[in-house]
Amino acid sequence: MSTNKDVAKLLYDYDYLLKRLYERLPAKGTKASRFELPKLIVERVGNKTIIRNFKQITDVMRRDPRIVMRYLLRELGASGNYDEENGMLTINVKVSTATLNNLLQRFVKTYVICPTCGAPDTRLEKRGKTWVLVCEACGAEQPVPPL
Numbered sequence: 001m002s003t004n005k006d007v008a009k010l011l012y013d014y015d016y017l018l019k020r021l022y023e024r025l026p027a028k029g030t031k032a033s034r035f036e037l038p039k040l041i042v043e044r045v046g047n048k049t050i051i052r053n054f055k056q057i058t059d060v061m062r063r064d065p066r067i068v069m070r071y072l073l074r075e076l077g078a079s080g081n082y083d084e085e086n087g088m089l090t091i092n093v094k095v096s097t098a099t100l101n102n103l104l105q106r107f108v109k110t111y112v113i114c115p116t117c118g119a120p121d122t123r124l125e126k127r128g129k130t131w132v133l134v135c136e137a138c139g140a141e142q143p144v145p146p147l
């Protein structure tokens with residue numbers, strides 16, 4: 001038999017557990033993993049790799065294609081160029097689609113997803129020499145490695 005007091009305690013515990021659960025979600029990256037990028041359309045021509053829908057990908061991230069390009073090229077140690085007219089990125093090396101996906105996911109994890117609340121509604125701000133990830137959902141600010 002439960003008394004009102006027991007019910008109240010139960011509800012309190014439930015709220016408490018729920019709150020704790022939510023607090024722990026971003027750390028586990030649950031929300032981050034829900035952020036899905038469009039499927040890459042990749043073409044290889046000779047020793048070059050072309051991402052045909054690069055602009056579409058960076059639009060979903062809400063990031064400047066040139067910034068994402070800089071990141072990719074640096075990580076790959078390759079040169080390349082962005083074709084603004086067609087929204088395509090050409091990388092002057094052969095890269096697998098899996099590698100590109102991994103790098104883009106890493107970019108999203110570091111430069112798009114808010115580490116505090118897990119929302120993707122963020123923007124990058126350059127303050128002097130420091131890059132800061134500003135969350136529009138919770139207001140958190142997080143310095144990130146320079147791009």
Ligand SMILES: [Zn+2]
Pocket residue numbers: 114115116117118119135136137138139140
């Ligand atoms: Zn946030």
